[in-house]
Amino acid sequence: MNTYTVALAGNPNTGKSTLFNSLTGMRQHTGNWAGKTVLTAEGDCVRGGTRFRLVDLPGTYSLYSNSADEEAARDYIIFENPDCAIVVLDATSLERNLNLALQVLEMTSRVVVCINLIDEAEKLGIRIDLQTFRQRLGVPVVAISARHNRGVDALMELVEQVASGQLAPHPTVLTYGDEIEHKIGELEPLVRSALGTRYPTRWVALRLLDGDEGLLASLKKRLHDRAMPQSGKEGEIRYERTACH
Numbered sequence: 001m002n003t004y005t006v007a008l009a010g011n012p013n014t015g016k017s018t019l020f021n022s023l024t025g026m027r028q029h030t031g032n033w034a035g036k037t038v039l040t041a042e043g044d045c046v047r048g049g050t051r052f053r054l055v056d057l058p059g060t061y062s063l064y065s066n067s068a069d070e071e072a073a074r075d076y077i078i079f080e081n082p083d084c085a086i087v088v089l090d091a092t093s094l095e096r097n098l099n100l101a102l103q104v105l106e107m108t109s110r111v112v113v114c115i116n117l118i119d120e121a122e123k124l125g126i127r128i129d130l131q132t133f134r135q136r137l138g139v140p141v142v143a144i145s146a147r148h149n150r151g152v153d154a155l156m157e158l159v160e161q162v163a164s165g166q167l168a169p170h171p172t173v174l175t176y177g178d179e180i181e182h183k184i185g186e187l188e189p190l191v192r193s194a195l196g197t198r199y200p201t202r203w204v205a206l207r208l209l210d211g212d213e214g215l216l217a218s219l220k221k222r223l224h225d226r227a228m229p230q231s232g233k234e235g236e237i238r239y240e241r242t243a244c245h
Contacts, residue, residue: 003051004163007077009104010088011097012059015116017041019088019146020056023156028054038072047156052163055082063103064207065214075218077107078199083163086155088114091121091128091143101137105171106203111139112158118143119150139169176206183209195219 010016021028024043031040041056057076058069065071077085087104089097094115101113115128133141140158144151161167175181187205195201199219207215 001046001049001051002164003053004083004160005053005055005080006159006163007055007057007080007082007085008088009057009063009073009077009085009100010059011061011090011100014059014088014090014097015146016059016088017056019086019114019116019144019152020054022146022149022152023052024054038068040072045156047160050160052156052159055080060100062100063107064210065212071214071218074107074215077104079218079222081108081198082110084110084112084159086112086114086159088116091115091117092124092126094128102174105137105139106174106206107200109139109169109171110162111169111171112155112162113137113139113141114155115141115143116146119145119148136172138171140167173202180206180209195223 008016008020020041020043023045027045028041028043031042032038038058040058043054043056045052045054055076057073060067060070060073063070063074063077065074076082085104085108087101089101101111105111113133115130115133118128121128128143130141130143140162142151142155142158144155146152158167162169176184184202184205187209188201191199191201191204191208195204204215204219
């Protein structure tokens, strides 16, 4: 039986945990992230001949280093490298929710965007053009109602396709001002030299330019834990603080 690891990310109150509970039922357990007082929930979901190991990431509004929740969610996506990430959005508040979705898309291409609470949006007269979303984001997008189990089968079919490599999304690359793009171009080769291609080098370069000391600390710890050989200053990551918003 094929087994895939799937991370669920989303803002608070998007129904992310409702979807997680619906999929895993009693086949779940909770604990704490290593070194953090942040609750983690994991569970299994078997559909057809495939097992999905679901990880319910802390609900956050961003994936920067502003809180332990944000760091835990960010570090899981980057360092644990799940086979697929489901980004859960609230259909009635897409403008606010899309910020997190765009951050995840900069970190990994293996993403399915799940627009939840579609039933509530319909009651409010909100119509969502899923095809335009797919074209603009470059990843699969599906509308569901987790509490009514509507659209969940279609969601998990897409997750399996992405996790297995049958479907290879190509997220739209966000571009920034000329000055920041120039600095990314200078720093990214150094990041690639230090880290290889294991991590998304453009995203790492961008976060380092923004002065994300929490990410830098996490990267240093990972490099130390993996006992990567270094000689002198080779492989050292430096960053320059730049306004990057």
